[in-house]
Amino acid sequence: MYLINIKCTFGVNFKQIVMSGISKTSIARKFAMALSGLFLVLFLAQHFTINFTSVFSEDTFNEISHFMGTNFLVQAVLQPVLIFGVVFHFIMGFILEIQNNKARVVKYKKYSGGANSSWMSRNMIFSGAVILLFLGLHFYDFWFPEIVHKYIESHPEDATRYYSETVAKFAGDPIRTGLYAISFIFLMLHLLHGFASSFQSIGFNNKYSRALTVFAKAFAVVIPLGFIFIAVFHYINN
Amino acid sequence: MKLKLNIWRQEDANAKGGFETYDLDGIHGDMSFLEMLDILNNELVEKNVEPVEFDHDCREGICGMCSLQINGEPHGPDKGITTCQLHMRRFKDGDTITIEPFRAKAFPVIRDLVVDRSSFDRIQHAGGYISVNTSGNTQDANSIPVEKENADLAFNAATCIGCGACVAACKNASAMLFTSAKVSQYALLPQGEIEATERVLNMVHQMDNEGFGNCTNTGACELECPKGISLENIARMNREYLSASFKG
Numbered sequence: 074m075y076l077i078n079i080k081c082t083f084g085v086n087f088k089q090i091v092m093s094g095i096s097k098t099s100i101a102r103k104f105a106m107a108l109s110g111l112f113l114v115l116f117l118a119q120h121f122t123i124n125f126t127s128v129f130s131e132d133t134f135n136e137i138s139h140f141m142g143t144n145f146l147v148q149a150v151l152q153p154v155l156i157f158g159v160v161f162h163f164i165m166g167f168i169l170e171i172q173n174n175k176a177r178v179v180k181y182k183k184y185s186g187g188a189n190s191s192w193m194s195r196n197m198i199f200s201g202a203v204i205l206l207f208l209g210l211h212f213y214d215f216w217f218p219e220i221v222h223k224y225i226e227s228h229p230e231d232a233t234r235y236y237s238e239t240v241a242k243f244a245g246d247p248i249r250t251g252l253y254a255i256s257f258i259f260l261m262l263h264l265l266h267g268f269a270s271s272f273q274s275i276g277f278n279n280k281y282s283r284a285l286t287v288f289a290k291a292f293a294v295v296i297p298l299g300f301i302f303i304a305v306f307h308y309i310n311n
Numbered sequence: 312m313k314l315k316l317n318i319w320r321q322e323d324a325n326a327k328g329g330f331e332t333y334d335l336d337g338i339h340g341d342m343s344f345l346e347m348l349d350i351l352n353n354e355l356v357e358k359n360v361e362p363v364e365f366d367h368d369c370r371e372g373i374c375g376m377c378s379l380q381i382n383g384e385p386h387g388p389d390k391g392i393t394t395c396q397l398h399m400r401r402f403k404d405g406d407t408i409t410i411e412p413f414r415a416k417a418f419p420v421i422r423d424l425v426v427d428r429s430s431f432d433r434i435q436h437a438g439g440y441i442s443v444n445t446s447g448n449t450q451d452a453n454s455i456p457v458e459k460e461n462a463d464l465a466f467n468a469a470t471c472i473g474c475g476a477c478v479a480a481c482k483n484a485s486a487m488l489f490t491s492a493k494v495s496q497y498a499l500l501p502q503g504e505i506e507a508t509e510r511v512l513n514m515v516h517q518m519d520n521e522g523f524g525n526c527t528n529t530g531a532c533e534l535e536c537p538k539g540i541s542l543e544n545i546a547r548m549n550r551e552y553l554s555a556s557f558k559g
Contacts, residue, residue, distance in 0.1 A: 176524030185383030
């Protein structure tokens with residue numbers, strides 16, 4: 074009888090938790106942050122690959138950009154999914170920060186965070202906020218003009234405009250180039266913790282974790298430095 | 312050695328606490344940190360001042376009772392030890408030492424440096440056990456084969472003494488390391504498989520209800536844990552939880 078009662082109690086709890094808990098528990102939130110972060114990492118890799126072609130081939134950059142800017146699937150499916158992913162990651166990040174602050178109402182007088190954790194891991198909200206500000210600038214520079222060009226002013230398609238439009242943003246503009254470079258440094262700091270830690274969040278911690286962490290840290294350094302190189306390259310060469 | 316101690320004093324759970332400064336002389340490097348506090352308390356009693364309340368019991372690093380945030384780190388500056396295992400030789404003559412209670416909404420201060428860690432007990436009650444029929448047909452635990460690797464991992468998880476240093480160290484006051492150790496020690500053994508789904512769901516649910524923060528994988532808990540409980544346990548709990556959720 075004792076065992077049967079326990080089973081019944083568990084049965085009720087189980088249903089309650091599954092029905093309401095998956096979207097509300099700390100592990101579910103952590104899992105969602107990790108998945109959206111990994112999705113954004115994939116997007117970064119794709120964005121970097123396309124942008125890097127602008128360094129060595131104007132035609133290739135124009136061709137790929139034209140495809141991305143006019144393909145129905147990219148515009149109607151991938152772009153909304155990407156925007157949702159970005160917005161979700163930021164909103165969830167701020168929600169987690171607010172919840173975490175509430176979990177320690179009285180702060181320590183002396184807190185030696187550096188003794189047991191990295192600066193990057195303790196300041197994800199700060200690096201994330203800088204990236205959010207950067208996205209505002211980036212959208213102002215490229216996304217909004219693109220939307221106006223295509224959907225509001227309805228200009229005819231021109232597959233050769235992308236390279237010149239991109240280069241024009243950096244040519245002779247040290248402030249914009251500098252702001253992009255600083256932002257990518259913060260992106261690097263964010264990725265140095267976020268990318269590797271996302272595997273832990275989805276439950277991946279085994280004999281391959283060390284190799285995966287090395288890859289994630291290398292990615293976190295190489296991709297932002299690559300973005301900085303592209304911006305500086307166009308600033309210097311034009 | 313001479314020391315200056317900045318210690319959090321708080322009359323009771325509802326009182327507004329604050330730091331008091333005490334000068335202490337004649338401290339020997341071979342004394343433990345708790346013995347140093349004993350000496351301070353003797354002096355305070357002689358001066359008709361209320362002694363500083365702090366948690367302690369076994370004083371040999373196995374009970375998980377002692378706590379204290381010492382100079383910004385749970386259990387002090389050394390790794391892999393509890394406060395009772397911290398020796399005064401770790402400090403220099405003339406040092407100022409700041410001593411605070413473990414801070415977390417789920418660990419309310421009871422008095423001075425003593426905090427209420429019963430939230431850990433409630434997490435354990437939510438599923439940190441196995442149900443065994445004790446009607447006379449109980450199977451000998453040793454008759455169930457367990458893979459050596461799993462037995463070792465389960466044993467390592469079971470070494471968690473529930474001191475709360477993981478929560479104290481975490482910038483988010485998260486209890487993921489504690490909960491994951493308690494989930495893992497059963498999840499890795501065949502005896503724990505029967506209730507595995509309910510266990511992880513109920514324990515995580517209770518952990519969240521207690522008001523602990525979210526884990527952001529800073530790794531501070533693992534480094535400050537006196538028993539070296541691994542972050543692997545958190546990854547295992549995440550897998551167990553997600554798997555249990557989707558089973559429904």
